[in-house]
Each structure stands twice: as C-alpha cells, then as structure tokens.
Amino acid sequence: MLYLAVKFLHIIGACLLLGTGAGIAFFMLLAHLTADARIVAAVARTVVIADFLFTATSVAAQPVTGVLLARLLGYPIWSGWIMLSVVLYLTAGAFWLPVIWIQIRMRNLAAAAVREGRPLPTAYYKLFRVWFACGIPAFAAVLGTIWLMIAKPLIGP
Numbered sequence: 001m002l003y004l005a006v007k008f009l010h011i012i013g014a015c016l017l018l019g020t021g022a023g024i025a026f027f028m029l030l031a032h033l034t035a036d037a038r039i040v041a042a043v044a045r046t047v048v049i050a051d052f053l054f055t056a057t058s059v060a061a062q063p064v065t066g067v068l069l070a071r072l073l074g075y076p077i078w079s080g081w082i083m084l085s086v087v088l089y090l091t092a093g094a095f096w097l098p099v100i101w102i103q104i105r106m107r108n109l110a111a112a113a114v115r116e117g118r119p120l121p122t123a124y125y126k127l128f129r130v131w132f133a134c135g136i137p138a139f140a141a142v143l144g145t146i147w148l149m150i151a152k153p154l155i156g157p
Contacts, residue, residue, distance in 0.1 A: 080155025
C-alpha cells in the first residue's frame with residue numbers, strides 16, 4: 001500500500017511538472033504573440049502563480065518520492081539510470097530557476113506598460129527570448145527524466 005501511494009504521488013508530481021510547464025509555455029507564447037501588454041500582464045500574473053503553486057510543489061516532491069520509490073523497490077540510488085535522471089532533473093532546475101525571475105520581470109514590465117498606456121518595452125522582448133531559450137532544454141530534460149523513469153535502461157557497468 002505504501003508503494004502504491006508513493007508511486008501515485010511520484011507520477012502525479014511528474015504530470016504536474018510536465019503539464020504545468022507545457023501549459024505555462026503555451027499560454028505565455030500565445031499572450032506574447034498578441035503583443036498586447038494587457039493580455040501579457042494578465043497571463044503572466046497567472047503564470048507566476050501557477051509556477052509557484054504547481055511547478056514548485058512538484059519540484060520539491062519529486063526527489064522525495066523518487067528516493068522513497070528507489071528504496072521500496074530495492075534500486076541502488078547510484079544506479080546509472082537514476083543518476084542520469086538526477087542530472088537531467090538538476091539541468092531542468094538550472095534552466096527553470098532563472099525562468100521564475102524572468103516571468104516575474106516580464107509580468108512587471110507588462111503591468112507597467114498597461115499603467116503607462118505604452119506598448120511592451122524592448123526589455124520585455126529581450127527577456128522573452130531568454131525565457132523561451134531556457135524553456136527548450138528544461139522541457140527536454142523533464143521529458144528525458146520521465147523516459148528514464150519508465151524505461152529504467154541499464155546504464156554503466
């Protein structure tokens with residue numbers, strides 16, 4: 001029963017991580033394509049909240065449930081596929097952490113543009129390009145981690 005509960009939480013965490021990331025990227029991209037500061041400000045406000053509620057929660061839960069699962073199943077923590085999944089997980093995190101700050105900054109720039117009755121500033125567009133560029137390796141790393149959890153390939157000696 002403990003195994004199923006931990007596995008359930010681990011899978012839900014992976015779904016939240018992947019789903020929230022994909023949803024945030026989709027809605028931010030669509031808002032960005034409008035070039036309308038009001039839309040960008042509103043979507044970015046929601047995106048920042050969603051990232052803290054869902055992404056941050058799953059980021060915190062995944063290592064805990066992952067270690068518990070490995071122990072319950074008797075997998076050594078130093079197994080090749082587990083270590084590679086940790087590397088990919090940390091890679092995703094390394095790209096996600098700056099994205100949090102970037103999203104907050106984009107939200108604030110868009111809100112200021114709305115208050116001042118101006119279009120989105122150049123700084124917003126520069127940040128968006130960095131945000132987008134960070135999302136590609138982060139998303140790929142999350143996909144790779146999920147694949148490793150499913151396939152559990154033999155890696156190493």
